[in-house]
Amino acid sequence: MPAKKGKDDRVKELLRQLFLDVAGEEAVHLVDLLFGKKPVNEFLVAKKLKLTINQVRNLLYRLGDQGLVSFTRKKDAKKGGWYTYFWTIEVEKSLVRLEERLGEKKTRLGGVIEKRKNEQFFVCEGCEKQYTQEEALLADYLCEECGEMMVAKDMDAEIEAAEAELVGVCDLLEPVGEELVELRKKDAKARARAVAAELKKKALERKKRAAARKRAKTLEEKKLGKKKKAAGTGGAGSKKKVVKKKAVKKKKPVKKKKAASKKAVKKKAKGKK
Numbered sequence: 001m002p003a004k005k006g007k008d009d010r011v012k013e014l015l016r017q018l019f020l021d022v023a024g025e026e027a028v029h030l031v032d033l034l035f036g037k038k039p040v041n042e043f044l045v046a047k048k049l050k051l052t053i054n055q056v057r058n059l060l061y062r063l064g065d066q067g068l069v070s071f072t073r074k075k076d077a078k079k080g081g082w083y084t085y086f087w088t089i090e091v092e093k094s095l096v097r098l099e100e101r102l103g104e105k106k107t108r109l110g111g112v113i114e115k116r117k118n119e120q121f122f123v124c125e126g127c128e129k130q131y132t133q134e135e136a137l138l139a140d141y142l143c144e145e146c147g148e149m150m151v152a153k154d155m156d157a158e159i160e161a162a163e164a165e166l167v168g169v170c171d172l173l174e175p176v177g178e179e180l181v182e183l184r185k186k187d188a189k190a191r192a193r194a195v196a197a198e199l200k201k202k203a204l205e206r207k208k209r210a211a212a213r214k215r216a217k218t219l220e221e222k223k224l225g226k227k228k229k230a231a232g233t234g235g236a237g238s239k240k241k242v243v244k245k246k247a248v249k250k251k252k253p254v255k256k257k258k259a260a261s262k263k264a265v266k267k268k269a270k271g272k273k
Contacts, residue, residue, distance in 0.1 A: 039086035122150040
């Protein structure tokens with residue numbers, strides 16, 4: 001915990017420096033109110049800083065234009081449906097912006113030091129206006145403002161001041177770079193975990209779909225098997241009863257008596273007379 005607190009303190013100090021440069025002294029206090037916390041209600045910020053809501057919004061919007069803070073908004077039914085804004089610090093973006101600003105300042109100071117070391121400057125002791133060597137030569141070393149004679153300027157003090165400022169900038173750049181490395185490692189791990197979780201979720205969904213297809217196929221095969229069985233036996237699960245035909249006795253053919261011919265009958269009749 002102490003190590004984390006020390007790291008947080010260092011980050012907060014870097015953010016204070018940045019907020020001061022971007023939005024002024026009042027913005028520095030926003031770091032303590034917003035750093036490491038869930039998004040904070042802007043009315044609470046105004047109350048803590050003892051500023052009006054418009055003053056607080058002005059500070060936050062100036063920081064937001066640089067991408068240093070962000071907000072979410074929620075509709076408040078109690079206030080007639082007006083939106084309330086909740087603000088948080090974008091730590092990584094802020095440190096990236098600070099690194100950029102420090103890098104630009106480092107380059108500028110390096111150029112100033114180089115110029116002061118390699119060029120001669122002149123100054124009017126009367127009005128303190130400064131001239132380059134070329135400008136002084138063209139003006140015959142007489143001040144264009146007051147006509148006083150120019151004198152060569154001692155650049156050692158300016159060079160020392162610029163070098164001291166450059167050391168301070170470099171001293172800030174180092175911890176900013178270190179913090180960004182740490183934040184990017186955390187972000188990379190978080191993204192890796194998110195990707196792994198998403199892949200696991202998709203694999204589980206594929207597994208569920210495959211199981212569902214398998215169940216559907218099995219059910220379809222069972223239905224198809226029952227239909228085939230029913231078609232082959234005349235009915236599923238039951239045997240067709242075979243009805244035995246009763247034996248029918250064949251009737252013997254009746255022999256018909258041959259009718260006597262009419263002629264024979266007639267003769268017989270004549271004989272009886």
